[in-house]
Amino acid sequence: MKLYHRRLGQGKPIVIAHGLYGSSDNWMSIATALSNQFEVILVDLRNHGQSPHSPAHSYPDLAADLLELIEDLGIAVPILIGHSMGGKAAMQLTLDHPAKIAKLVVVDIAPTSYILSNSPQLQEHRKIISALQELPLKRIDTRVEAEQLLSKSIKPLAVVRFLLKNLARDDQDNFYWRLNLDALDQNLTNLMGGISFSAKEDYPVETPTLFVKGELSPYIKIERDQEIIRYLFSHYKIVTIPNSGHWVHAEQSALFLEKLKEFLLNG
Numbered sequence: 471m472k473l474y475h476r477r478l479g480q481g482k483p484i485v486i487a488h489g490l491y492g493s494s495d496n497w498m499s500i501a502t503a504l505s506n507q508f509e510v511i512l513v514d515l516r517n518h519g520q521s522p523h524s525p526a527h528s529y530p531d532l533a534a535d536l537l538e539l540i541e542d543l544g545i546a547v548p549i550l551i552g553h554s555m556g557g558k559a560a561m562q563l564t565l566d567h568p569a570k571i572a573k574l575v576v577v578d579i580a581p582t583s584y585i586l587s588n589s590p591q592l593q594e595h596r597k598i599i600s601a602l603q604e605l606p607l608k609r610i611d612t613r614v615e616a617e618q619l620l621s622k623s624i625k626p627l628a629v630v631r632f633l634l635k636n637l638a639r640d641d642q643d644n645f646y647w648r649l650n651l652d653a654l655d656q657n658l659t660n661l662m663g664g665i666s667f668s669a670k671e672d673y674p675v676e677t678p679t680l681f682v683k684g685e686l687s688p689y690i691k692i693e694r695d696q697e698i699i700r701y702l703f704s705h706y707k708i709v710t711i712p713n714s715g716h717w718v719h720a721e722q723s724a725l726f727l728e729k730l731k732e733f734l735l736n737g
Contacts, residue, residue: 472610472737473533473536476494476512477505477689479508480505480509480672482551483571485539485549486500486501486551487550487560488519489555489556489557490654491636492553492632496720499723500726504727516650517653518728519648523650527656527657529660530666532556533560533566537563549572549574550573550574554581554660554689557576557578558579558581560575561574561578562666563634564666564675565675574677574678575730578718579689580681580694582646583662585662590688591626597624598657601623602633603679604621618636675702676704680706681708681709682711683719684715687715696708
């Protein structure tokens with residue numbers, strides 16, 4: 471699949487993959503800050519942003535899309551950064567093709583499965599997708615109306631406004647979702663599952679890898695996840711960013727950027 475992407479800066483290439491419900495726009499401020507030392511390629515993953523839609527949406531699919539983009543652009547051994555869903559896609563690509571990735575940065579996600587029936591993450595995503603699907607777009611005239619309606623079922627307001635970045639107007643000035651909500655709904659269990667790997671001699675891979683954890687986020691629990699991280703990635707480190715949740719790169723952008731540059735430039 472040919473992904474929509476944008477490029478800025480010059481230098482060692484970095485490919486950045488956003489999280490669920492996100493787009494390349496979410497990482498523009500970080501990309502701009504990196505662009506004086508690196509070439510940064512921001513992508514819209516399939517079923518998001520301006521990239522094509524498909525009923526298929528698994529981590530092998532997402533990893534294959536990223537590899538196709540890297541090869542189409544003729545990028546030699548880029549650094550790969552991924553947040554949440556994009557982080558799992560980035561891990562999948564690195565495990566499948568470790569020689570093609572120079573360094574890996576995984577932002578607030580683990581290789582772990584989150585599909586337990588009592589998983590708060592799974593329940594929250596089901597609630598979000600359902601709320602977006604049920605929003606009566608044909609009866610809404612303004613974004614303010616959409617915000618007011620979504621705010622009844624989704625909290626906090628910052629999350630509502632983040633989700634509404636996916637609301638666009640067509641040629642007839644009617645609202646539509648850039649997200650392929652049906653595909654995300656049908657593949658949510660896969661998305662909340664772990665990445666694909668098997669017990670074989672190829673693990674752990676030696677790609678230098680940084681895991682960035684938001685202190686207040688439940689998505690990386692070191693006591694739960696460190697064993698599988700160590701099994702898959704031999705050269706890894708975990709950095710915790712204080713006073714931040716799942717969107718650590720937005721909530722503590724200055725400190726996140728400091729730790730990111732330290733890893734990118736020094737390892």
